[in-house]
Amino acid sequence: MHDIRAIRDNPAAFDAALARRGLPPQSSEILALDEKRRAIATALQINQARRNEASKAIGQAMAASDATTADALKAEVASLKESLPAMEQEDRDTSAALDAMLLAIPNLPADDVPEGADEAANVEVLRWGAPRAFDFTPQDHADFGPALGLDFESAAAMSGARFAALRGGMARLHRALAQFMLDRQSGENGYEEVNPPLLVRDDALYGTGQLPKFAEDLFHTTDGRWLIPTAEVTLTNLVRDQIVPLDGLPLRFTALTPCFRSEAGSAGRDTRGFIRQHQFEKVELVAICSPDDSPAEHERMVAAAEGILQALDLPYRKMLLCSGDMGFSAAKTFDLEVWLPSQQTYREISSISNCGDFQARRMNARFKPEGEKATRFLHTLNGSGLAVGRTLVAVLENYQQADASVIIPDVLAPYMGGVTRLEPRP
Structure with a gap:
């Protein structure tokens, strides 16, 4: 707004x-x-x-x-x-x-956002880690994943395209990744864990900017509610219509939730495999702070997401998005892109945005600065810490072996019950 x-x-x-x-x-x-x-x-x-x-x-x-x-x-x-x-x-x-x-008008770009029309004008800020040198041709996860428990056929039979059922060790690895991310963000990084609703009313989506412009990208229920496309919606709306005490800032929230997106207009894009699904899980990060603190909070959130990739030893790059490639509510966005060996390229795994006061105005979320009578609008920030399904894909592809097995990253050992490798199912 x-x-x-x-x-x-x-x-x-x-x-x-x-x-x-x-x-x-x-x-x-x-x-x-x-x-x-x-x-x-x-x-x-x-x-x-x-x-x-x-x-x-x-x-x-x-x-x-x-x-x-x-x-x-x-x-x-x-x-x-x-x-x-x-x-x-x-x-x-x-x-x-x-x-x-x-x-209906998107947020205005921050002054230090590079100008450009599309992703070609995004600026690479850094690269971390070196892509692994394989002594065999690395496969796409969609090709070797089914033998490990990534079941697309059964899911498609009951739900249609862009759904998957994870079975056996694959399901456990997915759960391990989600739990590791949530523990890291709520423990080491100080985000308060929240278990939020998955269904929301119109006002919540207007508040974070998904409505009215992106209604076709959402799933609408028969009773007039919406399935959340990201926990950004519910976490940010925790301060809707509130005056948050200054001494309570910043607020930092994290949640592991299913996310639901109709992916309208994305026909032909990543329709194969586990990258672009109608239903997926994500560990979301949201921060709510004073305007003076939001630039530093943005950098802090980016570092929290980067830490997950570094702990998993997954090569990635950090991109500063140009003005024409940012999301609707963002004033400034960093994308983290993880290396996928099968595609020989980096793919987005997290998008971390500072929205300034854009969402707070839509939600009427305010604070009272010290020594001032009038209230001011808060700043809100959000990002993935990380998208669990895309992280699963990155682990499968970067840790695949010549025999089609996958080695489990060491940091996940406490969550895997002694399993150190996914083997093809008999």
Whole structure:
């Protein structure tokens, strides 16, 4: 959500920021509607005040036995009462139209975000780890995974494409990865573990920016709720409509949840294998802090996600996304991309964003700075720490052996009950 006052104060700066997103100027249309809304609101207030004033004067006229004046005032009040409902409805409609316009516009990029139209303009910040040198041709996880318990056929038979059933050691490895991530984020990195709802109402998704623009990417239930596409939605909405005490900041939350995405418009992209599923699990990280602290909090969150990859000894690179490749709610985003030997390239495994006050405005989440009377909007940040399914794919491919087995990373030993290798099932 955007601050209409900031747009009024500097419409040229607003349009220039939208241009960095690849969007046309919109300030003129916004301000024209804003002016109309304020004019209607002013007229409504004047008429409401006159109705109240005239109503009071009726009693005074009657007390003075001035029937002529009383009758004239009664007629005026009756006329105002008849016209006010239409004015009130126009005020509501105009305000709703302005809100809808502002809700559909993405967040503005931070000043230090590189300019560009798409991923080609993203900037590589660092690489960690060296891709393994195989003495055989590494296979795609979709080819050797089924023999280890990655069951696509049974899942497709009951649920359709882009679902998978994990069986035996594969299921345990997936659980081990999720538990390791959750323990690391809630223990060493200080994020409070939360077990949040998986179904939410419209307001929660409006708050984090998935609605109204991305409704087709979500699953909608028959009772009007939505399955969460990420725990970012539920964790961030924990502060909805609240004034968070300054001494309680920052808030840091983590959750392991299933995530549900319809993947509308992604036909043909990673339809094979376990990379892009309708249902997957993810350990989400969310931080809520003061504006002054959000840049440092962003770096801290990125490091928390990187730590998982480093502990698993998975080569990755860190990318600063350009203005045209960021998500809707983000002001600045780092992507972590893990090395996949079968593709001989890096693929996204975590996206960590600073949203500034964009989501907080939509949720009315505020704090009161020390020594100030007025409240200010919080800053919110979110990221994957990590996507469990994509991490499973990375482990399978980077730790695969010539005999189609997979060695379990040492850091997962406490979670695997003595299993050190996945072997092809008989």
